[in-house]
Amino acid sequence: MLTKRIIPCLDIKDGRTVKGVNFENIRDAGDPIELGALYAQQGADELVFLDITATNERRKTLSELVTRIARHVNIPFTVGGGISSVEDVNVLLNAGADKVSVNTAAFRSPQLLNDLSREFGSQCIVLAIDTRFEDGDWFVYLNGGRVKTDTRTEDWAKEAVDRGAGEILLTSMNNDGTKQGFALDITGRLSENLNVPVIASGGAGTMEHFADVFEFAHADAALAASIFHYKEMEIPDLKNYLYHRGIQIRF
């Protein structure tokens, strides 16, 4: 059976991980490769590296980093952050990334999704959506959650899949950072109405939250950052818990 995936997310700035303290088994918690390899060894099913570098050097730094990750990490990984063109994606896939995630640029010019899926195949194109619930519905936000749009999240997700997005990475801004659990309703609505995998993100605080988003919202994967980085939860314990809850998981 296909398993549910557990995906740690690492924020990268100038080639270094931004969060992450107190790991006994690695020398340098700021080194994305060491941290990524540690998560892989602990049983992470995939990794996401999100680049938040704002300098002009970012493109070169990132592609070099991607190659170093690809050399050392033996599980699949996605790279995202500021990707806006076919050429950006070409550079990152050639550097060794398995998938890329696009967000604001795809919303601004949706044709990008058609172009990317035709050029590289849908399987490596992840559409990231930041969403917030207000006035009775879920809306798309851009630019890292700073810019509101009037587009309903369900509408954009559906259009994006029609245009060639191969997976949806859905982050609920209402839940992100709260540790009160994932947004089950919108995650469930997307999972049930789209024929591509949905990765739930935002709100993970307990192991039960992961079980809930898999069982009740039918998410295909769940992503979390700080609970792993600050060792509030260890991946082997989480997988053990999910296994005993009867959820298909990889050991």
Next chain:
Amino acid sequence: MKTAIIKYNAGNIRSVLFALERLGMQATVTDDPEELLAADKVIFPGVGEASTAMNYLRERKLDQLIRDLKQPVLGICLGMQLLCKHSEENDTDCIGIFDLPVKKFESPVDNLLKIPQIGWNNIAGLHSVIFEHVPENSYMYFVHSYYAALGPETTAIANYVINYSAALQKDNFYAVQFHPEKSADAGQNLIESFLKL
């Protein structure tokens, strides 16, 4: 030992190279017939679309060259599908080492089955020397919309609503639908066993 990776218009070659590097092995990426024929092992990787890939191989007569290879050959993902007889993907005649059809996954109920299958699935019924250090029911990483049916050459079975061939073997031809280069230790062990053949 010389390992050659067949160079053609399909992705993920670099991932395979890196996986070999992690095992302390080097490989040449080439479409040169002489180099391919002279290699001790040949890896036929691939992420992409069947008809585009077959056209590329035929134009360079690499399809016939692959049929003629006598050393151990490992097809990966699209590489495995191209070693089959025919693919439903744009109605493509393939290389035909394995007399099997490649079909598209179909969801029995809308959106129940996500296509492509992306993620870790277990493989069972393992019986090939490349699984010597891969335990029964190991998880491997799959990304695919099409699958090879079961047949006498099936050496591993996976299930995604239906049972299909996760691996095939006939004579010197080995093939896996999953990505051993991305399948953590289990995948690494498989590649190592293949290189030791």
